[in-house]
Amino acid sequence: MDRIKYFCYYDFQDSKKPREGIQAASSKIDYIIDAINRCGVKVDIISKSPISSKGFNLDFGGVKNMGNNTIRHFFSCGCKDSPMRVLSRWIQNIHFFFWLLFNVKKNEEIIVYHSLGYCGLLSCIVKVKFCTVIGEIEEFYQDVHKYATSVCLLESRFIQSCNKYIFPAALMDSKFNSQKKKSVVVHGVYKPVNITEPKFSDGRIHVVYGGTFDSQKGGALAAAGIGKFLSKEYVVHICGFGNEADKAKVLQVIDEVNKTSESHTVFEGQLNGEEYAKFIQKCHIGLSTQNPSGAFNDTSFPSKILVYMANGLDVVTINIPVVKTSAVGDYLHFYDEQTSESIAEAVKNVKIGNLRFSEILKAIDAKFVNDIRELL
Structure with a gap:
């Protein structure tokens, strides 16, 4: 071919x-x-x-x-x-x-x-x-x-x-490919990026949420509230997109958290493309906090997980099968309840800098190229 x-x-x-x-x-x-x-x-x-x-x-x-x-x-x-x-x-x-x-x-x-x-x-x-x-x-x-x-x-x-399939998760393969047709699984972009930005050097651990503010999905609101349960060692950054009503809810949570907590939470607004990549490279931990109750969680993989990893961040994510059983599941930090407190506990348990994400992604990338070659 x-x-x-x-x-x-x-x-x-x-x-x-x-x-x-x-x-x-x-x-x-x-x-x-x-x-x-x-x-x-x-x-x-x-x-x-x-x-x-x-x-x-x-x-x-x-x-x-x-x-x-x-x-x-x-x-x-x-x-x-x-x-x-x-x-x-x-x-x-x-x-x-x-x-x-x-x-x-x-x-x-x-x-x-x-x-x-x-x-x-x-x-x-x-x-x-x-x-x-x-x-x-x-x-x-x-x-x-x-x-x-x-x-x-x-x-x-x-x-x-x-006749054949490309799926974002192994769970989709088991759900839709009952006839065991040829298939490959690719969660997202496995290639590490060129990291140009040094980490924040203020002695604090910087945590970032990037994604939708959609209150139905609940990820941004849960992430915005974690500062209430973190010490002054942490700074939480919230960036993303959404309608004005959802944005207002996120800003309200941030305002309430900053009034009572030792940590500091910052609203960064919407960052796109290279601007977003450069910003998250400065941070230490990325949050993937989508609501686990949605039916789509069995049939989609949160692409932001790979974006964080490619840019050198440890990742804290909800413990759902589609993520736990993924090719990167062994390298993630999980929380079990969709609450700000549970997310904050997982953040505090992260040991920064223990993983070499570029090597992990390169190995998964090489396997995918072999898989797609066999599929074709």
């Missing part, structure tokens, strides 16, 4: 006509593509992402080179707040379908990032072309959101119809 098509939504950020997408998903897609390239196979990204601009912006799609790889987009009209958006999606679906019909070869092997936005169209083409589908199943969407019964059936049927 010389090339393989990879169907996904990819947030290609061209300065004139940026496309929609989720940065975390695109980062993992980039990593999987890099691993495939290291197996000697080039990748053609087939992205159905629409234009993200709110104002009118028209693009007929086309192919762009990305080194030895390529990326293809389809017709899209940037008009987020206009009824034209519906027409744009309709035209894009037609463009996408006919491209599939004439460009996907018979008996071809393809990778499909599981999405409700195109799995129906792809399923039709796959049946006609007798394709081998490697399904990248990052999460079971009906565990996270409520959908109509017909949509749920479509999702389940697509997953079961895949």
Whole structure:
């Protein structure tokens, strides 16, 4: 095999006509593509992402080179707040379908990032072309959101119809791969990054939470409250994103904690990209504090764990099977109850600097490249 098509939504950020997408998903897609390239196979990204601009912006799609790889987009009209958006999606679906019909070869092997936005169209083409589908199943969407019964059936049927799988966790493999088809597990980006920032040198232990402020998930609120149970040796940093109501709740908890505790908690706001990486590199401990009661915890792996490790931080995380049984489970620090006090106790038990994260991730990365080579 010389090339393989990879169907996904990819947030290609061209300065004139940026496309929609989720940065975390695109980062993992980039990593999987890099691993495939290291197996000697080039990748053609087939992205159905629409234009993200709110104002009118028209693009007929086309192919762009990305080194030895390529990326293809389809017709899209940037008009987020206009009824034209519906027409744009309709035209894009037609463009996408006919491209599939004439460009996907018979008996071809393809990778499909599981999405409700195109799995129906792809399923039709796959049946006609007798394709081998490697399904990248990052999460079971009906565990996270409520959908109509017909949509749920479509999702389940697509997953079961895949010939091979890429899963984010071994638990998903056991849940969806009852026929023991070929599969690999990749939790996220295993490559360590170039660490450029020294740790804070004020003699205190700096703990960071980076992620959503969504009060339904509860991670930010639980993290913001740990300072109440920590001594003056600790500084807690809260950074992330969310709506104004959720942000206000986080700020309120921080204000209450700082009035009564010896430790200090700092609200850092939203940090992105390189700015975020440089900041967390200065810290010692990263918090992954998602609510363990959500059904999605059985079918998704918290990507922030690997981001922390890649940037040289010890990680404190909730003790759930999908994390405990992961490839990095032996190198994490766990707490058992979703309370600020329980998280704080785990933080206090961390012995800073005992692990060499770059070596750990390099070994897991090498294994994944071998695994993906066998899958292909």
